[in-house]
């Protein structure tokens with residue numbers, strides 16, 4: 001599918017990787033529905049798109065709430081009439097061990113990170129069946145290669161891999177492709193929130209770069225370009241895949257220095 005004149009819904013499009021996806025899809029000619037719990041941030045994303053001559057709509061959405069996601073789907077279809085791609089990107093990170101995580105924090109993180117993928121996929125699948133569209137889910141290298149102090153977050157990112165594969169086999173015959181991206185550290189909000197809870201945040205940031213074979217953390221647009229590929233026709237025989245975009249993070253520890 002050529003993404004020109006197509007409609008893409010991106011959750012968490014007000015910041016970081018989600019915003020980069022919004023700008024990348026808009027550059028490719030898609031109309032972008034920027035769904036974010038932070039409406040001001042989503043509106044800023046859309047303002048950037050429309051200032052460059054593109055089309056967009058900001059919709060205040062809490063992906064963890066069924067009523068909010070139902071409204072997102074209704075407003076999107078009312079406004080654009082069709083949906084060709086859904087990027088399930090919104091997530092939060094509780095940077096704690098299981099021992100320190102409260103039950104409320106656990107539930108909220110599960111509801112946003114996994115429940116959000118479920119709810120948005122559920123409510124956009126009828127429209128995606130009609131266009132033989134695509135879903136792109138943001139997992140993480142932490143879905144299979146974990147780190148300290150983010151147990152619940154790692155669990156949500158692993159769950160997204162399972163959900164991606166399950167939806168791929170359930171909906172492949174309907175023409176809907178479902179893939180996931182597993183980024184390494186990316187210079188965006190969730191990595192920053194993880195650095196901030198370490199004893200020395202700037203040292204943690206520098207050390208994170210050194211964990212990657214390429215010697216640096218990634219940029220949001222380096223993930224967004226892969227999302228664009230997975231949503232479009234160039235990946236037409238890909239479904240159920242987890243594409244690792246990690247600068248070599250998962251390949252092993254690079255030489256010191």
Ligand SMILES: NC(=O)c1ccc[n+]([C@@H]2O[C@H](COP(=O)([O-])OP(=O)(O)OC[C@H]3O[C@@H](n4cnc5c(N)ncnc54)[C@H](O)[C@@H]3O)[C@@H](O)[C@H]2O)c1
Pocket residue numbers: 011012013014015016017018035036037038041061062063064088089090091092112138139140141182183184185186187188189190191192
């Ligand atoms: N930054 C990284 O290093 C990294 C690495 C691997 C995977 N990821 C994944 O990429 C995605 C984006 O991460 P990021 O670092 O760009 O995040 P970010 O914090 O920069 O942006 C997340 C956006 O999601 C929105 N959001 C939060 N809760 C929401 C909710 N309930 N409903 C709707 N919107 C909500 C926020 O308002 C924000 O605009 C996440 O799924 C994350 O797990 C990030």
